[in-house]
Amino acid sequence: MEKIGILIEIKDGELKKTNFGVIAAARDDCHELYAFLLDGSGAEFKSHLAYYGVQKIIDISSTEGPLEWNPVSWSIAIIHAMEHLGINTLLGLTSSQGKELLPRIAAYLDAPLVMDCTDINLTEHTVNKSQFSGKTIATIKANGLSYIYGIRPNAFEEKPAPCEAEVIPYQTGPESEGLIVKEIKQGASKGIDLSEADIIISGGRGMKSSENFRILFEFADVIGAAVGASRVAVDAEWVPYSMQVGQTGATVSPKVYIACGISGSVQHFAGMKTSGLIVAVNTDPEANITKNCDYYIVSDLFEIVPILTRQIKEIVGEDQLTGTK
Amino acid sequence: MKICVCVKHVPDSAAKITIKGKNQFDESINFILNPYDEHAVEEAVRVKKQVGDSEVIAVSVGKKDAINTLRSALAMGADRAILIKTNIRADSVITSRALKAAIGQDGKPDIIFTGKASIDNEGFQTMYRLAAALNMSVASNVIAFSLDQERVLVECEMEADARGIIDMPLPCVIGTSKGLNKPSYPTLPAIMKAKKKEVKIIDLESLAIEKPMSSIEILELKPAVEERSSKELKGQPEEVVMQLIRVLREEAKVL
Ligand SMILES: Cc1cc2nc3c(=O)[nH]c(=O)nc-3n(C[C@H](O)[C@H](O)[C@H](O)COP(=O)(O)OP(=O)(O)OC[C@H]3O[C@@H](n4cnc5c(N)ncnc54)[C@H](O)[C@@H]3O)c2cc1C
Ligand SMILES: Nc1ncnc2c1ncn2[C@@H]1O[C@H](COP(=O)(O)O)[C@@H](O)[C@H]1O
Numbered sequence: 001m002e003k004i005g006i007l008i009e010i011k012d013g014e015l016k017k018t019n020f021g022v023i024a025a026a027r028d029d030c031h032e033l034y035a036f037l038l039d040g041s042g043a044e045f046k047s048h049l050a051y052y053g054v055q056k057i058i059d060i061s062s063t064e065g066p067l068e069w070n071p072v073s074w075s076i077a078i079i080h081a082m083e084h085l086g087i088n089t090l091l092g093l094t095s096s097q098g099k100e101l102l103p104r105i106a107a108y109l110d111a112p113l114v115m116d117c118t119d120i121n122l123t124e125h126t127v128n129k130s131q132f133s134g135k136t137i138a139t140i141k142a143n144g145l146s147y148i149y150g151i152r153p154n155a156f157e158e159k160p161a162p163c164e165a166e167v168i169p170y171q172t173g174p175e176s177e178g179l180i181v182k183e184i185k186q187g188a189s190k191g192i193d194l195s196e197a198d199i200i201i202s203g204g205r206g207m208k209s210s211e212n213f214r215i216l217f218e219f220a221d222v223i224g225a226a227v228g229a230s231r232v233a234v235d236a237e238w239v240p241y242s243m244q245v246g247q248t249g250a251t252v253s254p255k256v257y258i259a260c261g262i263s264g265s266v267q268h269f270a271g272m273k274t275s276g277l278i279v280a281v282n283t284d285p286e287a288n289i290t291k292n293c294d295y296y297i298v299s300d301l302f303e304i305v306p307i308l309t310r311q312i313k314e315i316v317g318e319d320q321l322t323g324t325k
Numbered sequence: 326m327k328i329c330v331c332v333k334h335v336p337d338s339a340a341k342i343t344i345k346g347k348n349q350f351d352e353s354i355n356f357i358l359n360p361y362d363e364h365a366v367e368e369a370v371r372v373k374k375q376v377g378d379s380e381v382i383a384v385s386v387g388k389k390d391a392i393n394t395l396r397s398a399l400a401m402g403a404d405r406a407i408l409i410k411t412n413i414r415a416d417s418v419i420t421s422r423a424l425k426a427a428i429g430q431d432g433k434p435d436i437i438f439t440g441k442a443s444i445d446n447e448g449f450q451t452m453y454r455l456a457a458a459l460n461m462s463v464a465s466n467v468i469a470f471s472l473d474q475e476r477v478l479v480e481c482e483m484e485a486d487a488r489g490i491i492d493m494p495l496p497c498v499i500g501t502s503k504g505l506n507k508p509s510y511p512t513l514p515a516i517m518k519a520k521k522k523e524v525k526i527i528d529l530e531s532l533a534i535e536k537p538m539s540s541i542e543i544l545e546l547k548p549a550v551e552e553r554s555s556k557e558l559k560g561q562p563e564e565v566v567m568q569l570i571r572v573l574r575e576e577a578k579v580l
Binding site: 011024040055069070094095096097099100103104106107110111112113115116126129130131132133134135136137138140141142143144145150177178179180181182183184185186192193194195198199223240241242244247248249255256264266267269270273274278279284286287290291292293294295296297298299303304307308311312315 | 336338339341342344348350360361367392417418421444445446447448449450452453454456457458462463464465466468478480481482483484485486487488489490491492493494497502503504535538540541542543544545547548549551552553554555556557559562563565566567569570572573577578579580
């Protein structure tokens with residue numbers, strides 16, 4: 001059985017749920033799944049990973065203990081582990097961490113790499129990914145001796161497939177090659193990451209000011225959504241760039257995308273067109289977004305969003321009371 | 326100081342992509358300097374001004390029309406340019422090897438700026454391959470950059486508005502993101518002046534790049550189907566919100 005490596009991401013001490021989509025993408029009858037964890041949490045997540053069909057958990061650490069985050073030493077550690085175990089296919093998320101690690105690994109190994117895959121065939125070494133700001137889907141064949149793929153978060157549905165898993169500790173030397181991570185600073189808009197959220201509510205020019213984004217954050221708080229923005233809102237400095245969705249911002253695939261006061265430019269669609277359900281709230285019935293969404297409401301967002309938040313709050317409250325959620 | 330900046334000639338994001346044959350597209354559309362690379366050029370020019378006695382060289386791998394993108398970079402303040410001309414749509418393995426060879430021929434730079442991604446391929450990798458080939462340190466998604474003697478200090482965008490503060494030695498490769506700077510749009514005199522700046526054209530074949538072990542092959546291009554049925558939810562605000570909640574519950578199952 002061919003071995004497939006999966007780079008697992010942990011955030012704030014939890015397994016990111018988008019990992020399970022990557023595991024689902026890698027899984028089939030003729031492959032054995034190896035999960036790589038680098039922060040010393042391998043044993044902790046054993047049962048969780050086994051539930052999704054991972055057979056081997058490679059708990060990577062340095063001879064001096066758990067590896068501190070450093071993209072160079074992490075990439076080298078993964079390469080050593082792959083070589084040690086005879087693994088020549090690696091899958092990870094096209095997340096910020098994946099964007100740091102997967103290309104480094106591909107560059108060191110001189111392996112082909114495709115980021116942001118939405119479909120994959122590990123036997124044929126073919127993948128699908130969108131190109132040209134989401135206007136086309138390319139079927140790409142990777143040729144080489146090893147293969148690295150970044151999977152688009154939420155592109156694959158998680159599928160439980162319980163099995164037995166074994167934790168294998170693997171130690172590498174502490175390696176630092178000039179690049180030093182001095183610190184990680186948390187920005188102002190802490191919250192759910194856009195690529196992790198099931199629901200994203202985004203605001204555009206229609207929001208009119210920075211303060212007005214508060215109503216989107218209030219909605220997001222109630223339901224556990226992330227808040228996004230159009231480029232206009234970012235360029236006006238109402239919100240930080242990390243919130244921008246679109247061709248020159250984040251590419252997202254939540255289950256629900258709610259666009260408030262956003263006209264639906266090609267460049268905005270480039271970042272959210274693969275969302276499950278697209279909902280628009282716009283005062284203009286002719287806005288481009290109303291022609292290419294699932295549901296739209298022709299109304300003032302300042303009226304609709306607060307009502308939505310209030311009603312959901314009531315439902316969430318009721319569910320908590322009756323214990324159904 | 327010698328600063329290189331890698332710029333790619335890409336289809337304008339507003340242009341319609343018409344697929345030709347199995348894996349080609351109609352290239353008679355407007356092409357632009359890759360938007361992320363504008364930040365790379367801007368930063369290169371800024372560093373040059375700051376350090377003084379420096380040179381900024383824009384480099385591109387592309388068809389002969391890519392010269393227009395090099396002219397844009399020159400108008401933004403690059404001093405001269407190199408076009409590595411090829412008729413193939415080079416993948417990032419070939420591209421990085423070509424960049425390495427041409428940059429190496431020209432003399433090793435102290436810093437190489439690139440964008441964080443090209444908007445056509447969305448490869449997210451050329452800077453890492455280039456850095457590995459030249460044995461340099463690399464950081465991408467950079468939103469703050471400063472020089473300190475023989476080292477550079479950068480801030481890299483991470484998840485949910487976090488930033489990694491990274492210290493690296495020179496020479497290095499820097500992939501720029503949007504938050505780094507605001508590209509200035511060239512003035513007419515700058516555009517006129519750019520026409521007189523040197524653009525050296527090298528044929529990709531003449532670089533005699535060894536055939537790499539790995540490659541990316543586009544087997545097929547298809548238009549993304551994106552027809553959605555667009556139903557309007559109508560009624561008084563309270564009613565439409567109830568309808569929306571029903572959709573979130575029953576259809577999207579997120580409530
Ligand atoms: C190279 C390039 C890259 C780009 N990258 C991106 C990108 O990554 N992301 C991005 O978003 N854009 C990007 N753009 C910009 C894009 O072209 C559009 O300009 C932008 O998306 C428009 O933002 P908007 O929808 O918020 O504003 P507008 O197009 O002005 O739309 C505002 C909408 O709000 C509605 N509205 C106003 N008031 C209300 C109200 N009270 N209630 C409800 N609705 C209201 C209006 O009817 C209108 O439809 C890019 C452009 C270029 C050239
Ligand atoms: N053909 C090219 N010519 C010059 N630079 C390029 C080329 N392709 C990619 N690059 C650079 O590498 C960055 C990342 O590209 P990519 O790996 O294709 O996403 C771009 O932003 C450019 O700066």
